[in-house]
Amino acid sequence: MRFLSNFVNGLGLGSVYAIIALGYTMVYGIAKMLNFAHGDVIMVGAYVAFFALTRFHVPLIPGILAAVICCTVLGVVIERLAYKPLRQASSLSVLITAIGVSYFLQNSAQLLWSASPKMFPSIISTGALEFGGLSISYLTLITIATCLVVMVCLTLFINKTKTGSAMRACSEDKGAATLMGINVNKIISITFAIGSGLAAIASVLLCANYPTVTPTLGSMPGIKAFTAAVFGGIGSIPGALLGGLLLGIIEILSKAYISTNLSDVIVFGVLIVILLVKPTGLLGKNIREKV
Amino acid sequence: MKEKKSIFGILMDNRHRSRTISYTMVAVAYIVLEILLKTGNLSSLFTGLLVPATCYLVAAIGLNLNVGVSGELNLGQAGFMAVGAFSGVCVSGLLKASVPAIPRLILAIIVGMLLTAFVGFLIGIPVLKLQGDYLAIVTLAFGQIVMNLIMNLYVAFDSTGLKVAFVENNFELQPGGKYLINGPMGATGTERIANFTAGTILVVFALIVVYNLIYSRNGRAIMAARDNRIAAESIGINIAKTKMMAFVVSAALAGAAGALYGLNYSTMVASKFDYNTSILILVYVVLGGLGNINGTLISTVVLFLLPQLLRGLQDYRMLIYAVILIVIMLVTNNEFLRTKASAFRRKKKA
Numbered sequence: 001m002r003f004l005s006n007f008v009n010g011l012g013l014g015s016v017y018a019i020i021a022l023g024y025t026m027v028y029g030i031a032k033m034l035n036f037a038h039g040d041v042i043m044v045g046a047y048v049a050f051f052a053l054t055r056f057h058v059p060l061i062p063g064i065l066a067a068v069i070c071c072t073v074l075g076v077v078i079e080r081l082a083y084k085p086l087r088q089a090s091s092l093s094v095l096i097t098a099i100g101v102s103y104f105l106q107n108s109a110q111l112l113w114s115a116s117p118k119m120f121p122s123i124i125s126t127g128a129l130e131f132g133g134l135s136i137s138y139l140t141l142i143t144i145a146t147c148l149v150v151m152v153c154l155t156l157f158i159n160k161t162k163t164g165s166a167m168r169a170c171s172e173d174k175g176a177a178t179l180m181g182i183n184v185n186k187i188i189s190i191t192f193a194i195g196s197g198l199a200a201i202a203s204v205l206l207c208a209n210y211p212t213v214t215p216t217l218g219s220m221p222g223i224k225a226f227t228a229a230v231f232g233g234i235g236s237i238p239g240a241l242l243g244g245l246l247l248g249i250i251e252i253l254s255k256a257y258i259s260t261n262l263s264d265v266i267v268f269g270v271l272i273v274i275l276l277v278k279p280t281g282l283l284g285k286n287i288r289e290k291v
Numbered sequence: 292m293k294e295k296k297s298i299f300g301i302l303m304d305n306r307h308r309s310r311t312i313s314y315t316m317v318a319v320a321y322i323v324l325e326i327l328l329k330t331g332n333l334s335s336l337f338t339g340l341l342v343p344a345t346c347y348l349v350a351a352i353g354l355n356l357n358v359g360v361s362g363e364l365n366l367g368q369a370g371f372m373a374v375g376a377f378s379g380v381c382v383s384g385l386l387k388a389s390v391p392a393i394p395r396l397i398l399a400i401i402v403g404m405l406l407t408a409f410v411g412f413l414i415g416i417p418v419l420k421l422q423g424d425y426l427a428i429v430t431l432a433f434g435q436i437v438m439n440l441i442m443n444l445y446v447a448f449d450s451t452g453l454k455v456a457f458v459e460n461n462f463e464l465q466p467g468g469k470y471l472i473n474g475p476m477g478a479t480g481t482e483r484i485a486n487f488t489a490g491t492i493l494v495v496f497a498l499i500v501v502y503n504l505i506y507s508r509n510g511r512a513i514m515a516a517r518d519n520r521i522a523a524e525s526i527g528i529n530i531a532k533t534k535m536m537a538f539v540v541s542a543a544l545a546g547a548a549g550a551l552y553g554l555n556y557s558t559m560v561a562s563k564f565d566y567n568t569s570i571l572i573l574v575y576v577v578l579g580g581l582g583n584i585n586g587t588l589i590s591t592v593v594l595f596l597l598p599q600l601l602r603g604l605q606d607y608r609m610l611i612y613a614v615i616l617i618v619i620m621l622v623t624n625n626e627f628l629r630t631k632a633s634a635f636r637r638k639k640k641a
Binding site: 103 | 358364417420421422424425427428429431432433435436439440442443458475566567570573574577578581606607609610612613614616617620621623624625626
């Protein structure tokens with residue numbers, strides 16, 4: 001029973017990682033860049049939700065919506081100002097710019113809202129669902145359900161809509177997509193918008209589970225989710241879900257059964273082992289290099 | 292007939308020019324700073340920054356070998372620095388009673404360097420099987436693993452000998468015993484034996500190693516493997532060996548830098564060497580120019596000092612640092628300015 005409840009908790013944490021990882025994986029799939037600032041967009045989302053809920057006493061759903069809208073706008077603005085001029089530049093230049101944006105967001109947050117941690121209000125009733133000795137908190141259930149809903153919506157969007165197929169076209173071949181009349185710049189902006197919106201949802205779930213808001217809140221979950229995205233095969237949307245869930249489960253189980261201090265070692269260790277067996281991640285496509 | 296060149300001509304020909312410039316820059320900087328130090332014209336803030344600056348220089352020169360010359364993005368350089376720092380601190384702590392400061396410092400740096408080279412070799416075996424972004428994330432993972440392992444490491448010694456424990460420390464120390472590494476608290480009570488002269492010598496050592504490697508047969512093989520893996524393989528270059536060579540040398544230099552860094556502070560925690568530090572060093576290397584050692588020297592010093600120079604702006608300094616970083620990237624990659632710059636260069640040559 002204890003194992004099962006740990007497992008469910010792992011699924012809960014993994015769902016948060018999965019939603020963040022979706023942002024990484026979509027941006028990588030289309031813009032071919034590692035967006036190091038993604039974790040900090042999560043942090044901004046957390047602050048917006050925090051202020052909406054505590055200072056302006058907005059109800060929960062509009063509060064989350066405010067965070068989503070702010071993050072979406074932020075994501076698009078970052079892309080326009082910092083990444084778009086570097087479309088033709090080397091991937092390392094883009095990486096450094098992303099790091100610069102990450103520093104910028106963290107330090108802006110520190111200036112605007114101070115470095116002292118803020119307590120996120122408990123937004124979801126603390127009760128738990130009990131059956132047969134197993135108790136699962138509502139919070140965990142809602143987290144997992146949100147992740148599933150997000151996944152289903154995103155998969156439908158990518159596979160069934162015109163914009164979605166344009167996104168798939170861009171991720172396969174930008175040049176050919178342009179020839180087909182797709183506005184690649186617009187698609188990249190949409191990708192950033194979606195990824196950042198998802199980051200806002202993840203931020204609320206993250207803060208509901210771990211209720212301290214600080215300017216560096218996003219960096220560790222960001223790195224973990226990035227790991228999850230690589231784990232599942234970066235660029236693949238089901239891969240991000242699988243990677244996120246697995247990472248969450250491994251983290252919680254190793255905390256419960258092996259050692260709290262060593263959970264990060266185990267998480268990153270498993271990543272390395274997986275990449276050695278499958279060098280492009282669990283669901284990643286193998287690209288053969290042609291001579 | 293071979294044209295005879297003056298010594299200056301030899302020093303400034305294409306093959307030697309960048310070395311000459313590097314050594315000159317280091318020598319001039321050292322002499323100027325030493326004079327300022329001896330005459331007491333350097334503020335205590337800057338005096339405190341000298342040794343860390345040389346440490347970052349050595350680590351960045353090493354990382355440039357890996358990222359610039361060998362072309363593999365490494366996000367775990369701080370992990371190697373951590374190995375060097377804590378092994379160096381242990382060596383120095385153990386030999387405190389028996390060896391005077393200067394030989395002890397040299398010994399600590401050598402041990403830190405060799406141990407890190409070995410760790411780099413072990414990590415390199417799996418890492419170098421991967422490519423591109425996957426390689427980058429695995430180096431990041433290894434950096435975090437190394438940091439977390441050191442945070443759970445307990446090393447102590449007393450009259451009965453050296454004790455090492457992992458995760459839980461349950462040793463009972465004899466009176467007079469001392470912790471060298473105390474888990475998450477890190478190394479405490481280290482004697483500060485690092486100094487600026489030692490740091491400068493280490494920078495020169497790193498320059499000699501890297502330049503001799505770059506201009507050797509092996510160096511050309513490393514660059515060939517970077518530029519075109521398949522073509523390099525087809526002319527008989529052992530890709531695994533050349534990449535490993537760059538990786539291990541880079542790790543060893545980071546280890547030496549770490550040892551010096553660790554011996555410059557009386558307390559040192561492993562969490563100092565997280566991925567943010569790795570990224571910081573990577574920023575130095577990329578802004579200096581990939582594969583360009585002189586660029587690395589200049590950008591490391593400038594970017595390391597920039598937050599300190601902006602200290603007057605207090606809370607805004609890191610914000611301005613971030614903006615400068617972004618603006619530099621946008622300007623250096625701007626199509627319009629690039630064409631202008633190359634046109635200017637052509638004009639100058641003509």
